[in-house]
Structures are given as C-alpha cells and as structure tokens.
Amino acid sequence: MIQEFLHQAKRVLQVARKPDTEEYMQVAKITGLGMIIIGVIGFIVSLISSFLGGSV
Incomplete structure (x- = not known):
C-alpha cells in the first residue's frame, strides 16, 4: 500500500x-x-439577514 502510493507520487x-507566467x-x-x-x-446574504431582523 505504501509502495503503491510512493509509485503514484513519483509519477x-x-x-x-x-x-509559465501567462498560465x-x-x-x-x-x-x-x-x-x-x-x-x-x-x-448580500448579510444585508438580507439584517433587513429581515436576523442577527449574523
């Protein structure tokens, strides 16, 4: 299991x-x-909540 992981990590x-810079x-x-x-x-969710009287 560990050997398989190491092989995949190496790949x-x-x-x-x-x-590159563009990417x-x-x-x-x-x-x-x-x-x-x-x-x-x-x-927006905070504004809606404050208008509806909820406390965030």
Missing part, C-alpha cells in the same frame, strides 16, 4: 511542471474573481 512529480496570471485572475464573487454573495 505525479515526473509529469508536474512549473507554470500563472490566468489562475490568479480566476481565483481572485472567485473570491470577489463569494464575498459579494456573503455581503
């Missing part, structure tokens, strides 16, 4: 590569956009 490390920036933009969307959704 992943052989295939893995460092992302890194694309991932950073998508991640940032996702964080903003989640924050806006949380803010």
Whole structure:
C-alpha cells in the first residue's frame, strides 16, 4: 500500500511542471474573481439577514 502510493507520487512529480507566467496570471485572475464573487454573495446574504431582523 505504501509502495503503491510512493509509485503514484513519483509519477505525479515526473509529469508536474512549473507554470509559465501567462498560465500563472490566468489562475490568479480566476481565483481572485472567485473570491470577489463569494464575498459579494456573503455581503448580500448579510444585508438580507439584517433587513429581515436576523442577527449574523
């Protein structure tokens, strides 16, 4: 079981590569956009909750 895991980990490390600048920036933009969307959704839920008299 441990030997199988080590073999799979070795295969992943052989295939893995460092992302280039363009790929890194694309991932950073998508991640940032996702964080903003989640924050806006949380803010809207908080506003709705405060208007309905709930305590958050």
